[in-house]
Amino acid sequence: MIHIKQFSYEPGDHESEKASNSYLMSLIAIIAGLPFPIINLLATLIFYVGNRKSTYFVRWHCTQALVSQVSMLFINSVAFWWTIGIIFGDETLTNNYFGYMITAFIFNFTEFIATIYTAIKARKGIHVEWWLYGPLTNLICKPR
Amino acid sequence: MMEKTLTQLLITVLLFFGALFALQQVNWVSLFKVQQITDKTEEKLGDLLWETFKASETENTNPILVKSIDSIVSKISEANDFDKEFFKVHLLNSDEVNAFALPNGHLVIYTGLISDAEHQDELVGVIGHEMAHIQMQHVMKKLVKEIGFSVLISITTGSAGGEIVKQAAKTLSSSAFDRSLEKEADIKAVDYLTNANVNPAPFADFLYRLSLADSQLPSIVSWISTHPDSKERAEYILEYSKDKSTDFKSILSEKTWESMKEKLTF
Numbered sequence: 001m002i003h004i005k006q007f008s009y010e011p012g013d014h015e016s017e018k019a020s021n022s023y024l025m026s027l028i029a030i031i032a033g034l035p036f037p038i039i040n041l042l043a044t045l046i047f048y049v050g051n052r053k054s055t056y057f058v059r060w061h062c063t064q065a066l067v068s069q070v071s072m073l074f075i076n077s078v079a080f081w082w083t084i085g086i087i088f089g090d091e092t093l094t095n096n097y098f099g100y101m102i103t104a105f106i107f108n109f110t111e112f113i114a115t116i117y118t119a120i121k122a123r124k125g126i127h128v129e130w131w132l133y134g135p136l137t138n139l140i141c142k143p144r
Numbered sequence: 145m146m147e148k149t150l151t152q153l154l155i156t157v158l159l160f161f162g163a164l165f166a167l168q169q170v171n172w173v174s175l176f177k178v179q180q181i182t183d184k185t186e187e188k189l190g191d192l193l194w195e196t197f198k199a200s201e202t203e204n205t206n207p208i209l210v211k212s213i214d215s216i217v218s219k220i221s222e223a224n225d226f227d228k229e230f231f232k233v234h235l236l237n238s239d240e241v242n243a244f245a246l247p248n249g250h251l252v253i254y255t256g257l258i259s260d261a262e263h264q265d266e267l268v269g270v271i272g273h274e275m276a277h278i279q280m281q282h283v284m285k286k287l288v289k290e291i292g293f294s295v296l297i298s299i300t301t302g303s304a305g306g307e308i309v310k311q312a313a314k315t316l317s318s319s320a321f322d323r324s325l326e327k328e329a330d331i332k333a334v335d336y337l338t339n340a341n342v343n344p345a346p347f348a349d350f351l352y353r354l355s356l357a358d359s360q361l362p363s364i365v366s367w368i369s370t371h372p373d374s375k376e377r378a379e380y381i382l383e384y385s386k387d388k389s390t391d392f393k394s395i396l397s398e399k400t401w402e403s404m405k406e407k408l409t410f
Contacts, residue, residue, distance in 0.1 A: 094173065096168050098167075098176070099170065100164060100167075102167050132153055138145055139146065
């Protein structure tokens with residue numbers, strides 16, 4: 001799922017810190033904006049925009065953090081509005097709801113662990129590419 | 145690179161839906177005892193709300209009245225395969241023309257409603273309508289919507305004040321359900337009545353008559369003023385019951401109905 005790869009150049013300490021922060025940003029946002037999935041995405045997006053002109057290593061990791069948040073936004077938005085429907089609307093607790101919530105939890109948890117792991121590795125200047133998001137980031141983010 | 149991304153995307157999507165499908169096969173509702181918790185909440189709420197009415201109004205325990213209403217409920221339950229023990233019917237002395245359902249199968253009827261009914265099938269229709277609200281789980285839906293789930297839980301755990309309990313009681317006794325829920329209860333009531341061989345037409349007549357009376361006697365005709373568009377309802381009830389069987393028979397004998405009327409107190 002997660003691959004340590006050789007980056008095209010050796011990132012400096014300053015770059016490693018910024019790249020690591022892009023992941024930390026989404027972790028902090030999880031705590032701050034737990035019920036509202038959009039906050040996670042916004043936090044990563046703001047960090048991404050702020051680092052657009054940064055070095056390749058920083059941009060690459062900001063992009064990976066961002067694209068991973070986009071897919072989680074879809075999963076978590078459904079979970080969020082389904083729950084709201086149960087609390088305030090006509091929806092009831094069903095096996096489908098529990099099944100969805102557990103699936104969403106598994107995906108969120110996996111992403112959470114990957115985020116912590118990558119933040120630590122990136123801080124040390126180690127380049128980590130995730131399953132799906134790594135190749136996707138390689139398509140989006142090119143060296144200048 | 146593009147191909148690799150697409151393959152991984154496809155695998156991830158398949159993994160997500162595969163996990164979702166597999167996990168949805170598990171009976172979480174019974175595993176987490178959701179039904180038991182919901183039933184317990186409903187049971188406590190129903191008892192608590194009924195206690196509120198009992199404390200503020202006088203219950204009519206006249207055996208003729210109570211037994212007659214019980215036989216109406218029993219007959220409808222039998223004809224429609226309901227557990228008749230679930231319905232807890234209470235008769236309250238009041239000149240208000242009203243009947244309403246509380247959680248956990250409590251069904252409250254005011255003597256004013258019996259007095260106002262010109263034919264016993266009109267009363268049977270209203271009882272059928274309220275039983276439909278109970279059977280279709282409308283009561284809890286309405287409470288959750290208007291009072292909120294968290295407040296309902298706080299009522300059952302005793303942490304909510306008396307005012308909130310009164311508000312919940314008022315919501316159920318003097319405000320209508322959604323239009324769609326009312327229509328569903330009307331249509332179900334027609335089914336219940338025809339299954340029990342009771343003519344649903346007097347129920348429509350009752351609605352129609354009270355829709356006319358509503359403008360003249362707004363203070364005492366609660367049931368109708370809380371159930372809007374009575375005329376329209378009377379029409380669709382008649383329309384829906386048009387093709388039903390015509391071999392109708394009233395549940396109570398004429399004599400019992402007459403003595404019920406005589407025994408009424410307000």
